[in-house]
Amino acid sequence: MTLLIVIAIIAVIAIVWISVYNGLVKSRMQTKESWSQIDVQLKRRNDLIPNLVNTVKGYADFEKSTLQAVTDARANVNNAQGPAATMAASDQLSDALTHLFAVAEAYPDLKASANFMKLQEELTNTENKIAYSRQLFNTTTASYNTKLQTFPSNIIAGVHHFEPSEFIAAPESEKAVPTVKF
């Protein structure tokens, strides 16, 4: 009888252990997947930029410094190591692109060109996807890290050496305090 109870308890613990462990693995996988989402979009944007630069170059008097800033920022994203540095470089590229599109407002011919319009939509789309996949990454990271710190999953995570995932900080421009108007 006692033996049966002991076996039952061990079986219950084993089942709980396995399901929590699998939950942790799934959670960690989700953070990795959401990081790869960001990565895909960063590459996509870097592929689009040479096209954009070539299109804009055709307009002779277009500010060289604006174009140079975009090209440099693109190279920095390519060379950056690790999530934090990559995202910091990515934010600079976002700013450079925003500036380029703002400058383009002054070139009616450029703005009207079908090629430029298509590139603008593609880049806007990619920028949005970077922002949303970053949000998704932070959401999945939060739920994974919570599991690492709460009972009973923290014990299992400790035994199997699950490492916490790091958040990506919000870009500087989004951190700015919004101005309240009355």
Place this chain on the structure above:
Amino acid sequence: MLYEQIQSNKRRTVVLLVGFLILVGLVGAAVGYLLLESLTIGVVGALVIGAVYIVIMVSNSTQVVMAMNHGTEVTQADQAPELWHTVEDMAMVAQLPMPRVFIIQDDSPNAFATGNSPKTAAVAATSGLLALMNRQELEGVIGHEMSHVRNYDIRISTIALALTAAITMLTNLGNNWWLFGVDTGRDRDDRENNSGGGQILTVVLSFLIMLLAPLAAAVIQMAISRNREYLADAGSVELTRNPQALIAALRKLAAAPPMQDVDASSAALYINDPMKKSAHLFDTHPPIAERIARLEKM
């Protein structure tokens, strides 16, 4: 919270199905009595038609609903880049599969989602919505629709739509045959000279059911749809982190004229009442002002 909402939606879908089947049975009884002088045939017939109808709707809901609302499918990003990309973004951040995308040619801005589960979901937007909203506002509207998908609101509202349409069909049938039905009733009275009291009572009851059935259908549709809109608004903000854009979008929706050619039984699916009725008792949607007030508090 989200999990509870999903469970409650799944539970209420079953309750709704059972409740509607009882109502369909009652309507069938009324129609059967007037038409064929047989309650049993009426009830059985209505339940069979109802069951077949539900099966067809459940397996084909997207096709049927989009046909009812004149939606044309968009299958490539090139056809409507802004809409396609926005739906992609919202599906990604809500961790849902990419739904099918449809456009309805109508100048009035509106949108809805339908389907039986997130895997079979579809999102439709009017051409007016695409013309009128900027990208952030469009994200707010699509985020609202993707919240309906995630919460399984689409399942309950699609089934409610199917059932309401079925009841409307049945009562229309009953109404059209009504005069004919009373005539046979009178003939029978003359012939058999039964005590008329019981039959008159049954006729009156039949009429009550026929009158009340559409009303009941409307009440049930209203009951399932109003509160979810607040939840979907909150869900949209959770996805976009941008309550201001959704507020701006809701203002634009409120200011717009009604849709040209909208299917009445689909009205509850839309983000805002597409018919812009002034009555309040049978509103399918909470007032926009109230939705904006709740968003401003977030």
